[in-house]
Amino acid sequence: MPLLVVGSIAFDSVQTPFAVREDVLGGAAVYFSYAASFYTSVRLVGVVGEDWPEAYTDMLQRRGIDTSGLHVVPGGKTFRWRGKYLPNMNDRETLEVHLNVFGEFSPTLPESYRRCPYVFLANGSPVLQLKVLDQMTDPQLAVADTMDLWIREEHDALLELLRRLDGLVLNDAEAKLLTNEENLVESGYKVLELGPQFVVIKKGEHGAMFFSEEETYVLPAFPTRRVVDPTGAGDTFAGGMMGAIAEEQAFDPATLKRALAHGILMASFTVEDFSLDRLREIEREQLDERMQRFQKMLAF
Amino acid sequence: MPLLVVGSIAFDSVQTPFAVREDVLGGAAVYFSYAASFYTSVRLVGVVGEDWPEAYTDMLQRRGIDTSGLHVVPGGKTFRWRGKYLPNMNDRETLEVHLNVFGEFSPTLPESYRRCPYVFLANGSPVLQLKVLDQMTDPQLAVADTMDLWIREEHDALLELLRRLDGLVLNDAEAKLLTNEENLVESGYKVLELGPQFVVIKKGEHGAMFFSEEETYVLPAFPTRRVVDPTGAGDTFAGGMMGAIAEEQAFDPATLKRALAHGILMASFTVEDFSLDRLREIEREQLDERMQRFQKMLAF
Numbered sequence: 001m002p003l004l005v006v007g008s009i010a011f012d013s014v015q016t017p018f019a020v021r022e023d024v025l026g027g028a029a030v031y032f033s034y035a036a037s038f039y040t041s042v043r044l045v046g047v048v049g050e051d052w053p054e055a056y057t058d059m060l061q062r063r064g065i066d067t068s069g070l071h072v073v074p075g076g077k078t079f080r081w082r083g084k085y086l087p088n089m090n091d092r093e094t095l096e097v098h099l100n101v102f103g104e105f106s107p108t109l110p111e112s113y114r115r116c117p118y119v120f121l122a123n124g125s126p127v128l129q130l131k132v133l134d135q136m137t138d139p140q141l142a143v144a145d146t147m148d149l150w151i152r153e154e155h156d157a158l159l160e161l162l163r164r165l166d167g168l169v170l171n172d173a174e175a176k177l178l179t180n181e182e183n184l185v186e187s188g189y190k191v192l193e194l195g196p197q198f199v200v201i202k203k204g205e206h207g208a209m210f211f212s213e214e215e216t217y218v219l220p221a222f223p224t225r226r227v228v229d230p231t232g233a234g235d236t237f238a239g240g241m242m243g244a245i246a247e248e249q250a251f252d253p254a255t256l257k258r259a260l261a262h263g264i265l266m267a268s269f270t271v272e273d274f275s276l277d278r279l280r281e282i283e284r285e286q287l288d289e290r291m292q293r294f295q296k297m298l299a300f
Numbered sequence: 301m302p303l304l305v306v307g308s309i310a311f312d313s314v315q316t317p318f319a320v321r322e323d324v325l326g327g328a329a330v331y332f333s334y335a336a337s338f339y340t341s342v343r344l345v346g347v348v349g350e351d352w353p354e355a356y357t358d359m360l361q362r363r364g365i366d367t368s369g370l371h372v373v374p375g376g377k378t379f380r381w382r383g384k385y386l387p388n389m390n391d392r393e394t395l396e397v398h399l400n401v402f403g404e405f406s407p408t409l410p411e412s413y414r415r416c417p418y419v420f421l422a423n424g425s426p427v428l429q430l431k432v433l434d435q436m437t438d439p440q441l442a443v444a445d446t447m448d449l450w451i452r453e454e455h456d457a458l459l460e461l462l463r464r465l466d467g468l469v470l471n472d473a474e475a476k477l478l479t480n481e482e483n484l485v486e487s488g489y490k491v492l493e494l495g496p497q498f499v500v501i502k503k504g505e506h507g508a509m510f511f512s513e514e515e516t517y518v519l520p521a522f523p524t525r526r527v528v529d530p531t532g533a534g535d536t537f538a539g540g541m542m543g544a545i546a547e548e549q550a551f552d553p554a555t556l557k558r559a560l561a562h563g564i565l566m567a568s569f570t571v572e573d574f575s576l577d578r579l580r581e582i583e584r585e586q587l588d589e590r591m592q593r594f595q596k597m598l599a600f
Contacts, residue, residue, distance in 0.1 A: 017482075087482045182317075182387045184505070185525045205484070206506040207520055217597040218520040220507055225485045257600040297517040298598040300557040 002041045002066075003246040004113055004139075005032045005239075006132045007122025008102055009046040009070075013082040014231055014274060016089065021229070024275035025056055027079060028122035028145065031232035034276050035239025035266045037063035038284055040246035043113050045069035045132070047105045049076035068110050076101035089227050090204050109135045118246045120238060123147050126157040133164060141251055143167035145238060151178050163195040166251075169238050171202045184209065185216065200241070200260065202234050210260055214253055219260055222268035222294055229274045233267040236279065240266030265290050302366075303546040304413055304439075305332045305539075306345040306432045307422025308402055309352075309370075313382040314531055314574060316389065321529075324575035325356055327379065328422035328445065331532035334576050335539025335566045337363035338584055340546040343413050345369035345432070347405045349376035368410050376401035389527050390504050409435045418546045420538060423447050426457040433464060441551055443467035445538060451478045463495040466551075469538050471502045484509065488516065500541070500560065502534050510560055514553055519560055522568035522594055529574045533567040536579065540566030565590050 007029035013022045029046045036042045043066040050072065057067050079102035082095040105128065115137045121129040121144035129144055136142070144165050150158050151174060158178075162168060168191060172184055179190035184201060188211035191199045198212040205227075207220040241263030248255050265287060272278040307329035313322045329346045336342045343366040350372065357367050379402035382395040405428065415437045421429040421444035429444055436442070444465050450458050451474060458478075462468060468491060472484055479490035484501060488511035491499045498512040505527075507520040541563030548555050565587060572578040 089482065182389065183525065183527055185523045189525070203506065206503065209523065216523055218507075218523050219598070219600075220518040220520045223485045223509065223516055223518050225483065225489070227483055254600070261600050295600070298519070300519075300554070300561050300595070 001117050001246045001249050002043055003036050003242055004043045004045065004109075004116035004119040004136075005029050005036070005122055005242075006045040006069075006107055006119075006129075007032065007124055007145075007235075008079055008105075009048050009052075010079040010081050010102075011051075012231055012275070013080070013096075014229055015082075015084040015095075016229055017085065017087050018228070019274075021274045023080070026081065026232060026275060028124075028235040030060075031235035031270070031276070032120060032122055032239035032242075033060060033065045034063060034279055035236035035270070036243030036246070037065055038240070038266070038287060039243030039262070042066065042243075043069060043116055045107045045109060045113065047071045047073060047076075047101045047107070049073055049078040049101045052078050069107070069113055071107070073101040073104075078102075083231070085230065089230055092230075107132060117141070118242060119143070120242045121145070121161075122235065122238070126150050126154050126161040130157060130161050130164070133161070141166045141245065143169060143238075143242060145169045145234070146174065148174055148177055159194060162191075165196045167198045167200065168196045169200045169202065169234075169241075171204070171234065175199075175201045188216065198256065200263075202237060204230070204233070208237065208260055208264060210256065212253070212256075217257065219257075219264055219298070222265055222290065222297075224268050224272060226272045228272055228278075230271045232275070233270050236270040237263040237267040239263075261291065261294060262287075265294060301417050301546045301549050302341045302343055303336050303542055304343045304345065304409075304416035304419040304436075305329050305336070305422055305542075306369075306407055306419075306429075307332065307424055307445075307535075308379055308405075309346040309348050310379040310381050310402070311351075312531055312575070313380070313396075314529055315382075315384040315395075316529055317385065317387050318528070319574075321574045323380070326381065326532060326575060328424075328535040330360075331535035331570070331576070332420060332422055332539035332542075333360060333365045334363060334579055335536035335570070336543030336546070337365055338540070338566070338587060339543030339562070342366065342543075343369060343416055345407050345409060345413065347371045347373060347376075347401050347407070349373055349378040349401045352378050369407070369413055371407070373401040378402075383531070385530065389530055392530075407432060417441070418542060419443070420542050421445070421461075422535065422538070426450050426454050426461040430457060430461050430464070433461070441466045441545065443469060443538075443542060445469045445534070446474065446478075448474055448477055459494060462491075465496045467498045467500065468496045469500045469502065469534075469541075471504070471534065475499075475501045485516065498556065500563075502537060504530070504533070508537070508560055508564060510556065512553070512556075517557070519557075519564055519598070522565055522590065522597075524568050524572060526572045528572055528578075530571045532575070533570050536570040537563040537567040539563075561591065561594060562587075565594060
């Protein structure tokens, strides 16, 4: 079943303790789409400037990603982010943000997108996320990501969004900030009380936790020696998770847990190189092989 | 099979964001022994002062813990530690340490202890740990814990110890410090190169990682809403792990992984109350029940 994603498309400049890359392809919607495309057809909504190379559109289309929702602003410049990872490769510092055309992003969904059964609202202002949701016709599963900025500065809109979502994906620091609760398990339950049917808390190198009325669990990350660039890990996690849900056309507890595992593995590949470089090297076969190793790792 | 543990016995004064306890029973060897006693008979080696209540010795003995290696120093005072947990309940600050009789601890093992097949050298100076190991007659499995202090100040003795150990248990920060490596997976491999057959890296609320020539894996912690006091979690983790090994009388890869899971669950109970209070409430049945939930949680 098709999966709709709305979010940022960016050129990232990334500095790690080991290497530097300038203006590589990034943005939450790009990472998400690419990861989800291993499982299902994806419909992408985003905005870029005139500096966007046509070759990237071609590359996404070859992955079965529908780009009719990709808006190119004449004379505009694409969103740019510059960041630096600390030696632990988990914490990062944002050095520069140029929203450019993303600052005025107010998407109108193509008619063909509005009945999409699965939708992911990648990190963005909750006002914008609500606006997208308003254009959807009865989605089966609406899930969103958020960040500290919106928790702090658009709190009311975020609370309204939470009442309308089926699922929320956020990281551990964001969950604690949103609920003012330091115990992550308690924090997850408190987010649930804000509305969504399920909550996924991403813990970076420590995996992810899942919360719903029925169950709480945690899966570790897949251990990898090769951590080159964590940028996009969270977005490809969400892409793998939502992609697996759309592929199975189900979101019962067992499917959701498998989907979470797919997200974790997708993230484990993403961090092994810059941008989409590692994901572009792999096929579904390698994902499945890593999934078998992951399942074996967790059995005793 | 009997399991020998050598290490500290203490009175802890613990401050958390929620409560304060003064002079509660603690110390690595006590936590370890109590946890291991769910699985096997334990032989305890440690030192206390005249202020040690006989009732504690009785309590340990009722758990099948052999206390003939418990040395009471006439006129001496038992080791005291005072610490304060930060709101995240993971990081802590040591406010006071009074080594007292533990400062002169130089154990001579009772003759009956020397052929014990399984030995755990709880956190202590590697010089002292080596001295204990020297008194053992061909143990089948010798495992130790260590800490930042020894990594910094008794580095050479620690390296000698590592060459003689079968297994090392340490936490994530200690592994990074010992190997000067920020990637935890790489760090685990580097500790392996220092000698032990296997290395377990404790990650607190994020579970534990295992490294050997044959395999690397990570298991998450068991998620608990009730984190009252993390003191002793690492020691009861080791006690559960070593206890399960001694019970199964094996340390093949499959047994080691099950043992790691036992350690994780033991720690998950420990943090639910101060001192040994939570462990004293449970029976093997509750452990087994939580183990079933843990296995189910990790299956998908």
